[in-house]
Amino acid sequence: MHYSICLVFFLQTAIDATQILQGPQNANVLVNQPASFNCTLTMDWTVLIWNINQYSVLTITKQYGPIVNSNRYMAHNYTTTTSFISELTILQTERSDSGTVTCILQNGGQMNASLSVQVNGTLQIANQGLSVLQNTQTSILCQANGWLPKPTITWMVNGSAVDSGKYSTRSTLTSSGLYDMTSTLAINATQNVSVACLASIPTLSQPLQANAFLTVTKTAPVTNFPTVLVAVVCSVCGALLLLFLILLILLCCKRRKRTRPNYQEEMRKAAQVRAQNRANAKPLPAQGEVNRGFSTDNTAGEDHAYAGITLNDYGNYKNNTKQIPNVVQASNSPSELPRRTQYPAGTRKVRHLTAV
The missing domain is CATH 2.60.40.10 (Immunoglobulins)
Structure with missing residues (x-):
């Protein structure tokens, strides 16, 4: 009986030697500010793990010391004669850190704490x-x-x-x-x-x-807001109207300059029209027939000399006296020439030449 009681006491002492004496405490911190958590263990411990939202951020072994998974976290240890204290520090908290912080002792259980990362606006x-x-x-x-x-x-x-x-x-x-x-x-x-x-x-x-x-x-407060508003609106409208007038004037000047006639172009067009008219003009007939009813005031010799010749022959005759004109439908006999018509004195005689 005595031995049984001693064995139970020994086993209870061995179990108590590997336990968490005090777990981390809840914390509220501002974003980008540090946050620290402590976990107190008995001296007979082997491995300690820190988790944040079920993600391992720090592992501490009694033989090799702390193993940190990120430079955002830092570990400190404090040892007394009866306990071992592990401190986890988050250097710059983020909003994603809000949640559960867990201290896990291998073969000794675990304890949780709540972290709230807050933002002041x-x-x-x-x-x-x-x-x-x-x-x-x-x-x-x-x-x-x-x-x-x-x-x-x-x-x-x-x-x-x-x-x-x-x-x-x-x-x-x-x-x-x-x-x-x-x-x-x-x-x-x-x-x-x-x-x-x-x-x-x-x-x-x-x-x-x-x-x-x-x-x-005691009286209604005076405000100049409507006056200022009207002044601003008038100023903006005036500026827009001035800009519109300037654009309109520039547009009119540009259009007038574009439609103004150019002297050289007009002269060139006139020359082209004249050349085209000359090219399209129909030539005059080469010759015509004699109007036998024509009579001149010249002497009978001159009348007989020009009677019965064509227009071309007449021109050749006047320009070259040596050339003998061609006589069309006329006889060399003087008796067959047309007779001279007598007109009263003072009567003006007109020569008519019909070209065919």
């Missing part, structure tokens, strides 16, 4: 420097963009927290996996007030804050 009040009429309800808009997880939005007026019933908040998940938040505060101010919008996530020690100042007036 931007925060701003859209309508800063407001000027409102006294006792008039006004809405103030606060925008928080690019957060992970959803931030908690709260309001403060003159340093005092605003009841959640006086503002509304809605969120949108973007395609990048981050959240955009919009919060609207309804306020009815009787005097000038300072307004603050606050956004917080677990990794921030203090909430991110955006401030605005609300000016309350």
Whole structure:
């Protein structure tokens, strides 16, 4: 009986010698910031493995020391008289690191911890420097963009927290996996007030804050927005009209220059027309017949000399007196020549020559 109790105690001591005394703790860190986890073991250990989302990132053996799979991770060891502490450090956390961190002791079990990599985005009040009429309800808009997880939005007026019933908040998940938040505060101010919008996530020690100042007036606030808008529109329209006129003038000048006649071209065209007309002209008949009813005022000798000759023979006769003209349908006998017609004195006689 005594020996049985001793054997059970020895086996229990041997089992307890290879166990995890304390596992890693949950952590929330901002993206690109380091994160560290500790795992405390008993002195009688052999192999320790660190996993992130079931992926082995660090292996430590008692004989050979740490074996790191990536330069993003670092291992530190701390030894006491009764325990061995292994520390895993992620130098620059990424959003993909969010999940489960596991410390695995060979033949000694495992312990898990949760890692949340968070992103703090931007925060701003859209309508800063407001000027409102006294006792008039006004809405103030606060925008928080690019957060992970959803931030908690709260309001403060003159340093005092605003009841959640006086503002509304809605969120949108973007395609990048981050959240955009919009919060609207309804306020009815009787005097000038300072307004603050606050956004917080677990990794921030203090909430991110955006401030605005609300000016309350007894008369309607004066704004020159319509005047400025009209001036801008008029300026743009005037510039466009001037540009249109310049383009129109340039187009007219170019068209006028294109249609203006060229003196040399006109002269060349006229010469071509004349040459074409000469080429297409029909030649005159080579000769004609004598008009036997013709009579001149010359002497009888001259009339008889030209009677009965053709037009060509007449020209040859005038140009060359030695050439004898050809007589057509005429006789050499003077008695057969046509008689001279007598006309009263003062009567003008006209010569007619018909060319066939």
